[in-house]
Amino acid sequence: MSVNRRVTPPAVSPGPTSGHGPSARQPRIAAGGFAALPSPILRAAAGRVVAGWRDELGEAVDAEQVRELLALVATAVDHQQVSPAAPVDERTRSNLGRRLLELLRAEVVRGWSEHDNTDSHIPPILVAIERVREAIEPDWKQYFTSRLAGPEGLRLLVDIAHDLRSPLTSILFLAETMQRGQSGPLTEVQRRQLGLIYSAALGLSSVASDIIELARGGDELVEREPVPFSVSAILDSVSDIVRPIAEEKQLTVRLLPPTSDERLGHPVALSRVLLNLTTNALKFTDRGYVEIVSREIGAARVEFSVRDSGRGIDPAVLHTLYRPLRPAGGASGRVFSQTGLGLAMCRRLVEAMASELKVESRAGWGTRFLFELDLPPCPPPQTLGRRGLLRALP
Helix, strand or coil: CCCCCCCCCCCCCCCCCCCCCHHHHHHHHHHCCHHHCCCHHHHHHHHHHHHCHHHHHHHHCCHHHHHHHHHHHHHHHHHHHHCCCCCCCHHHCCHHHHHHHHHHHHHHHHHHHHCCCCCCCHHHHHHHHHHHHHHHCCCHHHHHHHHHHCCCHHHHHHHHHHHHHHHHHHHHHHHHHHHCCCCCCCCHHHHHHHHHHHHHHHHHHHHHHHHHHHHCCCCCCCCCCCEEEEHHHHHHHHHHHHHHHHHHHCCEEEEECCCCCEEEECHHHHHHHHHHHHHHHHHCCCCCEEEEEEEECCCCEEEEEEEECCCCCCHHHHHHCCCCCCCCCCCCCCCCCCCCHHHHHHHHHHHHCCCCCEEEEECCCEEEEEEEEECCECCCCCCCCHHHHHHHCC
């Protein structure tokens, strides 16, 4: 008798049957491809999978399609028992094919546990099932690589960075709130642990922001035209953000604002550069201090510098310092991240503000990054603040 493709075959024994009614459906299933399987264990397991296909997959999948695909899957398992190098039919490389293989394995194991669990034929079948699973598993590495190399690869990378940065920003604000005791008193150990959490989240958030910024070109200024801002407010906000890192490493952060504080310029870009340079300096300084200095070198010109008391940078790597995805390491012991995105972004933002990022480094003296900006004095502005700076990051 014919089988309606939208009717669920009842769970019956996979053996031969005769007569009319529901039990007569089983020979039709076997005739669909399972009868050719030499293994009675696989035949029985495949029959049980088909018998309950609707409970698993609903009516979204055709019954005949299930039978045909399961026959291919079971045949591949049978062939893998004979030869691990046997090819696997391409039609099994689908979500449905992988799910049917899982169900087939489950039925083999169930039959083994319910009947003769000493059957020596079962282990080779399970090994063959695993081989088929590896053969039809999607190549996620190749898929991801092809997506990144495709025309939308840059957008995909930026989307990933955005997805990473949103929860990291929440972690930063939550850790800050807890450190300040707003959720209750903390022990010294808890306060230090929160500092570690904050430092890790800040580092990851900075990488995500650098990816987004460089994908945009790395030189886009949030403020298209210069706006009023307070230099000391920017220095304070950067210091507030990196304080947990400094406290954890027992380092001092020194600030030196200019005499004339209110200026006209691009505060978000300046904040990003100083935050990145300061975080970098703290990361690679084991003892001593990091200082952020703003020095007036004219009525409308200010030099900014971030210096650390670390061991300095190996001269051999200075020429690659601003290169994204550069090799890491150096004989001096100062090791930068593998990506190099932060310094590359800083250099582009400084260039967008019509300046040049320079570096000085000597063994036993430390490292200093510096740049000069034209910042005309102006009336007092609104301050950016710590939360404002974090939210201003792209």
